[in-house]
Amino acid sequence: MCAQVDELPAGRAANAVPFIERQDAECAWPLWDDATPMDERKVCGARRADPDDDRRPYCVGHERIAHRPPETLDATMRPRVVR
Numbered sequence: 733m734c735a736q737v738d739e740l741p742a743g744r745a746a747n748a749v750p751f752i753e754r755q756d757a758e759c760a761w762p763l764w765d766d767a768t769p770m771d772e773r774k775v776c777g778a779r780r781a782d783p784d785d786d787r788r789p790y791c792v793g794h795e796r797i798a799h800r801p802p803e804t805l806d807a808t809m810r811p812r813v814v815r
C-alpha cells in the first residue's frame with residue numbers, strides 16, 4: 733500500500749473536477765482527505781500522461797510524485813489538501 737494520496741502540490745488544483753464527473757483522459761489523483769464529504773471530493777483533472785494507457789491514471793506531475801516516497805518530496809511538492 734502506498735502513502736496517502738489525498739493531496740496535491742501547491743498550484744495544481746486549477747483543473748480539479750468532481751470525482752464523479754471525471755473523464756477518462758483526466759488525472760485521477762484524489763484531492764480529498766477522510767473528512768471531505770463524498771459529494772465534495774475532487775480529482776486533479778489535468779490531462780493524463782498517457783490517456784491511452786490504463787496503467788497510467790495520473791498526469792505527468794502526479795505520476796512523478798506517486799512513484800516517490802513522501803519523505804523525498806521537497807517543500808514545493810509537499811501535499812496540500814484542497815477543499
Ligand SMILES: [Zn+2]
Nearest residue numbers: 759776791794
Ligand atoms: Zn494530476
